Amino acid sequence: MPRKIFKKFLPRHDVIRKQKALAVFGNLLYDPNLWCLNRRSASGAFAVGLFMAFIPLPSQMIMAAGLAIMFGVNLPLSIALVWITNPITMPVIFYGSYKVGAWLLGTPNIHFHFELTWDFLFSQMNQIGPPFLLGCLVCGIFFAIVGYFGVQGLWRYSVVRSWQKRRLRLPKMKSLKRKSRDIPE
Numbered sequence: 001m002p003r004k005i006f007k008k009f010l011p012r013h014d015v016i017r018k019q020k021a022l023a024v025f026g027n028l029l030y031d032p033n034l035w036c037l038n039r040r041s042a043s044g045a046f047a048v049g050l051f052m053a054f055i056p057l058p059s060q061m062i063m064a065a066g067l068a069i070m071f072g073v074n075l076p077l078s079i080a081l082v083w084i085t086n087p088i089t090m091p092v093i094f095y096g097s098y099k100v101g102a103w104l105l106g107t108p109n110i111h112f113h114f115e116l117t118w119d120f121l122f123s124q125m126n127q128i129g130p131p132f133l134l135g136c137l138v139c140g141i142f143f144a145i146v147g148y149f150g151v152q153g154l155w156r157y158s159v160v161r162s163w164q165k166r167r168l169r170l171p172k173m174k175s176l177k178r179k180s181r182d183i184p185e
Contacts, residue, residue, distance in 0.1 A: 034068065034075040039155040044073030046147035049081025054097060054140030056132070060085070081147075094136070098128060101135025 028034075033041065045068060052064040060082045068078035085093050102109055110127055 028069050029075070031069070031072070033072045037074055037077075039152060041072070041074040042077060042155065043148045043151040044068075044071055045075075045077035046081060046151045047144040048073055048078040050084070050147040051140040051144035052078075052082050053084040054093070054136045054143065056094060056136055093139075094132070097135035097139045098132045099135065100139055101131030101133065104134055104138065105131050107131055 048064055048067045048071060052060050052067065055063065057063070061079050064078045064082045065075060068075045099109070107130075
């Protein structure tokens with residue numbers, strides 16, 4: 001089941017509760033629905049985490065935690081999925097988001113040389129800001145929807161498959177049970 005797969009990679013709830021950054025949520029972290037892992041909470045957590053992964057702000061994890069609490073979905077999974085945009089993947093993902101935004105706005109692609117300075121960010125934000133932010137929003141919504149329905153479908157497929165396996169095992173178990181009763185001791 002997907003639950004076993006997710007639980008392998010998720011941090012324990014006591015570790016997350018001790019995070020200083022999440023102290024702003026106070027007693028809201030003690031809601032058992034935030035730690036429950038079922039189809040609804042996992043698919044909602046994927047939607048929240050994937051959406052927040054595309055938002056270009058430094059406080060993505062805190063905002064993902066807030067949305068997870070607000071929607072009552074799995075908190076650790078929401079926070080973990082934000083790390084899809086890590087320092088290694090961030091340039092590729094955000095450049096792709098910029099390209100999507102430029103395509104949607106119909107603006108020509110601006111060739112620029114990236115510099116990690118405040119001057120560069122402020123001077124280029126007038127030109128690349130609108131396509132970049134629109135692309136981030138559109139990609140975030142798109143991947144949140146794909147993640148939500150993808151997990152819903154995967155979870156449903158997994159449950160149906162386990163039912164089918166159980167149905168195939170049941171006749172074998174009944175025949176073994178009958179045979180064990182027929183064997184004299």
